[in-house]
Amino acid sequence: MSAYKSRLKEFENLIIEDEIDIKKLRKFIHSGIPECAKYRALCWKLLFNYLDPKKKNWESHLERQRNNYNNLIKDLVIPPSCKNVDLSIDHPLSDNVDSTWSTYFRDNETFLLQIDRDVRRLLPDISFFQMPTAYPCKLVVDSETDIRLHRRVAPSVLSSANVERKGLGMKKINLIVKRAPENYEAMQKGQEANWEVVERMLFIYAKLNLGQGYVQGMNEIIGVIYYVFASNEDHAEFAEADCFWCFTNIMSEIRDFFIKTLDETDMGIRGMMNRLVRMLELKDVHVANRLKEQGILPQYYAFRWISLILSQEFDLPDVLRLWDSILADENRFDYLIYVCCAMIILIRDQILENDFEHNVKLLQNFPPMDINYVLNRADQLAESSST
Amino acid sequence: MSKKTYDLLFKLLLIGDSGVGKTCILFRFSDDAFTSTFISTIGIDFKIKTVELRGKKIKLQIWDTAGQERFHTITTSYYRGAMGIMLVYDITNEKSFENIIKWLRNIDEHANEDVERMILGNKCDMTDKRVVSKERGENIAREYGIRFMETSAKANINIEKAFSELAEAILDQTAGKENNDNQERVVVDRKNQEKSPAYSRCCTS
Numbered sequence: 001m002s003a004y005k006s007r008l009k010e011f012e013n014l015i016i017e018d019e020i021d022i023k024k025l026r027k028f029i030h031s032g033i034p035e036c037a038k039y040r041a042l043c044w045k046l047l048f049n050y051l052d053p054k055k056k057n058w059e060s061h062l063e064r065q066r067n068n069y070n071n072l073i074k075d076l077v078i079p080p081s082c083k084n085v086d087l088s089i090d091h092p093l094s095d096n097v098d099s100t101w102s103t104y105f106r107d108n109e110t111f112l113l114q115i116d117r118d119v120r121r122l123l124p125d126i127s128f129f130q131m132p133t134a135y136p137c138k139l140v141v142d143s144e145t146d147i148r149l150h151r152r153v154a155p156s157v158l159s160s161a162n163v164e165r166k167g168l169g170m171k172k173i174n175l176i177v178k179r180a181p182e183n184y185e186a187m188q189k190g191q192e193a194n195w196e197v198v199e200r201m202l203f204i205y206a207k208l209n210l211g212q213g214y215v216q217g218m219n220e221i222i223g224v225i226y227y228v229f230a231s232n233e234d235h236a237e238f239a240e241a242d243c244f245w246c247f248t249n250i251m252s253e254i255r256d257f258f259i260k261t262l263d264e265t266d267m268g269i270r271g272m273m274n275r276l277v278r279m280l281e282l283k284d285v286h287v288a289n290r291l292k293e294q295g296i297l298p299q300y301y302a303f304r305w306i307s308l309i310l311s312q313e314f315d316l317p318d319v320l321r322l323w324d325s326i327l328a329d330e331n332r333f334d335y336l337i338y339v340c341c342a343m344i345i346l347i348r349d350q351i352l353e354n355d356f357e358h359n360v361k362l363l364q365n366f367p368p369m370d371i372n373y374v375l376n377r378a379d380q381l382a383e384s385s386s387t
Numbered sequence: 388m389s390k391k392t393y394d395l396l397f398k399l400l401l402i403g404d405s406g407v408g409k410t411c412i413l414f415r416f417s418d419d420a421f422t423s424t425f426i427s428t429i430g431i432d433f434k435i436k437t438v439e440l441r442g443k444k445i446k447l448q449i450w451d452t453a454g455q456e457r458f459h460t461i462t463t464s465y466y467r468g469a470m471g472i473m474l475v476y477d478i479t480n481e482k483s484f485e486n487i488i489k490w491l492r493n494i495d496e497h498a499n500e501d502v503e504r505m506i507l508g509n510k511c512d513m514t515d516k517r518v519v520s521k522e523r524g525e526n527i528a529r530e531y532g533i534r535f536m537e538t539s540a541k542a543n544i545n546i547e548k549a550f551s552e553l554a555e556a557i558l559d560q561t562a563g564k565e566n567n568d569n570q571e572r573v574v575v576d577r578k579n580q581e582k583s584p585a586y587s588r589c590c591t592s
Contacts, residue, residue, distance in 0.1 A: 114455065117406040118427050216405065216455045217429045260457050299461055303430035312426065357448065360433050 008034040020053045029328035041228050041235040047327040048246040069241035073139055076207045078147055079104060111206045111214040113153045118219040119195045120184035128227060129195040130184055135237050136192040149199050198226055201244045215258040220311045222247045257307040272306045273298035279341045283381055287348045294356045301363035305340050318371040325375050342377035393437055393446040397557050398468050402490055403475035404483040405454030408509040411540035413451045416550050421541050428453045430461055445554055466497035471553045478508045479516040487527060503556040505534040507549055512542040
């Protein structure tokens with residue numbers, strides 16, 4: 001049997017058990033998931049703690065979570081006009097700050113607009129997010145009234161600029177203002193694009209976490225998870241609900257990266273960047289000094305590396321492989337720091353040679369590299385630290 | 388690679404609300420290309436372009452910032468090192484124009500007093516979606532005594548011009564200083580560029 005086949009066999013034996021040995025699975029996944037197109041979605045659900053190791057609990061748990069999510073859509077996404085509210089006290093022009101309508105307009109302003117802008121520029125290198133989903137949310141797409149989130153923030157301005165004048169007479173009246181002519185166009189009734197699904201998940205997340213709201217970059221993280229679930233036949237049907245809960249779980253670990261007031265704390269983004277700098281000083285003092293001498297702060301590159309879990313630094317297939325290892329690690333974010341440190345060390349010769357500008361460019365546009373090479377280096381760093 | 392091929396180095400900063408087209412403006416200027424599908428900028432990005440003004444080779448080091456409020460603690464630390472700031476709004480987005488005042492206040496708080504400022508009303512090719520008239524842009528610029536231009540990264544309108552006008556204004560300023568006070572030259576002194584006080588200062592802030 002080839003090494004690959006025996007590895008696959010070992011893996012299948014692990015996940016066939018009624019109660020999966022998560023510790024063993026983590027260790028195994030650290031060096032990648034075999035047949036990843038088939039098994040990654042399942043493995044990630046386990047690693048996100050969304051699925052219990054005991055298989056007998058899966059069915060009822062999934063049913064409950066998917067129902068819960070559906071209820072969130074009903075409660076938070078469906079606008080007041082579609083609900084039975086007492087119009088004498090609650091109407092769009094109500095002065096009452098607690099009125100469902102004033103919340104509705106406030107949400108549009110405070111985060112929906114930003115979400116809408118960002119989901120329309122999600123992973124533009126692949127066409128996935130612009131494509132329709134095979135499993136649109138029935139509550140939304142089949143509804144008689146128009147309840148799509150992006151319509152709430154579409155500018156509907158009739159301006160004089162729409163009337164073209166030439167000479168004396170009015171030449172052309174352009175009443176319909178088309179929006180987003182690019183590829184991230186909304187779908188017809190009965191259909192919705194994958195970016196619309198991501199928009200809904202982020203909207204619900206922001207509604208449930210008002211203190212934190214929506215922060216740019218969350219779209220990149222949820223985008224990766226949703227892609228993995230929705231592009232897997234066996235997991236696509238409930239990709240939205242499952243992704244939402246997995247995203248919620250991972251955010252509970254990394255939410256501090258996204259909160260400005262926690263920037264200076266240990267788990268805040270600056271704390272993480274400082275850890276990277278200290279690690280680099282230990283592992284490769286020459287490079288660390290070089291960056292310091294040139295005044296290259298970790299904010300210039302590692303801010304994005306860490307807060308987005310490297311999702312913008314590599315091509316998507318490599319990001320997925322990288323996340324396998326990071327998610328599988330018991331101390332995920334320690335390992336993330338090792339990976340970041342390995343990335344810098346792997347381009348050390350260039351860094352030592354380059355001037356300030358070339359180094360900033362190099363770090364902000366990390367050169368294409370075999371992802372396994374990066375991971376191996378990170379493993380070596382982690383090992384040498386533990387011994 | 389470390390051989391200097393320029394006479395002066397100017398550090399510029401692009402700020403403004405999310406989605407107004409800062410990254411597109413910079414991309415048009417540095418790579419002469421346009422794409423409407425840019426990912427959102429997280430933290431800060433960086434590009435270089437060398438231009439020639441009055442017989443001098445000027446290297447522009449341009450920092451592109453994330454627009455969302457959350458990133459302000461990260462991005463305001465760059466203000467101090469900037470010699471020129473481009474403040475961008477989107478002529479199809481009223482809010483981004485209203486926020487100009489807020490961004491100007493940010494500049495007052497965090498940037499050098501003599502920083503050269505310029506307001507850009509971007510996306511001026513989208514005439515059918517315009518909600519901010521050119522006049523309103525001109526008025527606010529006049530009120531604050533700042534240069535103003537409408538631009539389009541997509542149709543390549545005024546992009547080159549905006550950068551060279553800003554660079555020229557900085558050049559005027561540095562030339563003036565050279566005559567009056569030689570010590571000020573340290574700001575653009577080639578030897579000190581890589582570790583100008585601006586950068587060491589933002590480590591501690």
